[in-house]
Amino acid sequence: MSGTPPRPPTGADEDFFRRLKVLVVEDSAEMRRLLVALLETMGVTRIVVARDGEKGLAAFAAERPDIIVTDGAMTPMDGYEMTRAIRSSAGGDGANPEVPILMISGHVGRAEVTHARDQGVTDYLAKPLSAETLYKAIVAAVSKPIHFVERPGYRGPSPKRSLDAKRS
């Protein structure tokens, strides 16, 4: 019988979140303010903000975030296209193409969620968003091992997996 006591679960505490760099891609100023405030409350201090998918893609390469929280519908590049571009990127500059991507969207129809999944999003959260939904999704996204499928024309989380919009 081993005398080593089981180790307690790691706390999703401020010390951990201080080490995270989060990229927020959102075109609504109000939503950006909300997301940044919630992330700061979680203890995240390294937050990069971009206003659309194109700027988000540039920030992904330049800032190498640990996790991305993105809106779906944006112009000129939306969150779906940005996700696909990130998954397809080589990551040679150190940016991580396997980075967890949480999409937050008011479009919660089956077609939109399936489209998001097929572009490679990690999780899909419905607007309006609650603190609990965001917190749980971020903790799950950063603590679960990342399983990717690579095949010609696609790289990302399995497109066969079931993905539903998480509602608050």
Place this chain on the structure above:
Amino acid sequence: MLERRSPSKLAGKEATETPPPTDVRFVRVPSIAERKLGNDYVAPMRLDPRVLAQMQTTIRDLETKYAESLKSQVAMLQILVEPSCKGDPDARRRLYALAHDMRGLAGTFGHAIVGQFADSLCRYIENLQTGDWNDGTVVTFHVDAIRDALENPGTDPAVTVETLNALDRLIGSGRHQRTAG
């Protein structure tokens, strides 16, 4: 530190039913927490109820600021109805953008009914033919419902449901007329 495995070991049922093409690879990458915490990391990571409570307080703190912003957004919606229905594309774009913002945020800040009416308006606009804007009845009724919900937050939920149903019937009636015509 990538760990690459043959498809059969990870694909489970999928692999036994239909053998995947040989050019498919399954890759397991360590989680972000494993990378950041190294040997200190023990799964599963637990949620901290104190952090969640603080996040809820943060939302409450932002509610006042959002309420002011929502009030001006609703006023702007009312201004935009007429030019939108007269064919101004910029007014239509701005009207949809405002409704889309309300759909996404109003519920988070305690204005769930405003959010529901905004959602109904967004869905209507998303399915509109360009010419449908000319009859502004549905858009006007939605904007009025949003304004009423903001001004009378304690409205009986049954009235809200009935109003949403009435708006649905109005939208359906427009579609029916187009089909019949």
